[in-house]
Amino acid sequence: MKRIIADYHMHSISPDARIPMEKMCLAAIERGLTEIAVTDHVEIYAPDYQGKEPLMFDDAYLDRYFVEWEHCREKFDGRLIVRRGIELGQPDCNRENAKRILEKYHFDYVLGSIHKLYAVDLAFKHYSERTNDSIARKNLELLYELADIGDFDCMGHIDLIKRYATRQGQQVSLMKYPEELTAILKRLVERGKGLEINTSGLRQGLGETLPALDILKLYRQLGGEVLTVGSDAHRDTDVAADFDAALELALAAGFTKLALYENRKCSFYSIAD
Template identity: 30%
Template sequence: MLADYHVHSEFSDDSWYAVDDVCRDAIRLNLNEICFTDHVDYGVKPDADHASLARVVDGKAIVNVDYPRYFPTLAAARERYAADLAVKRGLELGVQSHTIAENRAVIDRWGTEMDFAILSIHQVGDAEFWTGDFQRRRTQQEYNDAYYAEMLKVVEGFSGYSVLGHLDLIKRYDPEGIYPFERSRDVIAEILTRVIADGKGIEVNTSSFRYQLPDLQPSTEILKLYRDLGGRIITIGSDSHEPGHLGSYITLAKRHLAALGYTAYCTFDAWEPVFHPIDEQ
């Protein structure tokens, strides 16, 4: 069983990868299941029906998923490729503490069309990590502390998700290098305790390999902590945006999880986790 549970398509503002092409490539790569998780980032992006207000980068408006087009497109793909590929419907919700209401409204409106949602912290106070705007004029401790404090606030106030995505994302954009886990351990434990209590899970994001990070994402220490706290729900996703990303390092991530003592990973169906033996072929 090979499943990629973090897949972006043409419906994400940072991808041109057509849904049909993703599905055909997934079949060619012998993937059994994929879940589309296109981007929603309230606070820094308008909805697609307000595209005239959006920035345009490389000819593409920087907007949230066009929901009325997205979900029918995925439903059609689900039917078209059913004989060879399970196609699941999801979103990657970039939630901030001040955009919880908007994200809750998305789930209230579109949740019945979905199987799965990733909760990610992509910005804090509308300041982006990848541009360095969030880190600027802060010490390494200050921006790491602020990042995890925001994550804790979000998981305490929002439960419309399935797994917490790339939990230590901030390290990907840390100009000072890897911040010691021990300095954030207590707040990460609080976050994971809330995630587990709410019946949610976390993701292993295999883009850590293509970004040449020195460890998994989330880190080995976080995966051990989640395991020790009783966490069981875990998905694996490539965070693909183009053909070369799709399905990458999924098997390797499973091996790492097995070495850490995990016996199962999850896919989702209509918001319910489905557990698969980690050594299942």
């Protein structure tokens, strides 16, 4: 059986990680990877947002990222391909700023994610039988907006909401909203955008990947072909975590190849026997 050779979701200088990029690269090499995309966070906020958080993601932050990336690209040349990546959170909250960032900085791979509902992190929402449906529907609206017009390559952890609901003893499944979920996945297919298998749920108490097999199968049935795998590592010990499980899921969903990106252009490698 083939293996997964690339981890396309990890963090280094992100405010919630702060791990030297060099350590992430060394971990990838130790685990037999040939390529990684370091997708540090850039959270996008509405122009009128008054909080302090946007100050974390200024141009100085991105400049530092590229200094570290260049160092790693040169140091590990011939041993590991290090792609320039970014995880844009809620880019449609401020499309002008998201566009400015993507025009100013040259990335190989853009992961589009929804972490927040109108500036409130999904982790900090209150999940209950009374609120779950409302939160899920708002999340689906933002996911569709991202799928419909967002500038990204793959959608990150599409059902992230289930992680945080589970932590509060609740269950929220996007599969309970087949019409809305299908519309999102169809739009991804129409635009040639991909999904990721995010393995972080397997080590963070959820017991399954983001998404699990049901959504992966639906995406494939709708014609989806672009799939990446990411550990969502925020420390070097989690690089390539649970990739054996991700490989089994990808094959079970009907995928025979996984995607790689360079200069935001997609290519594939086989995972079939």
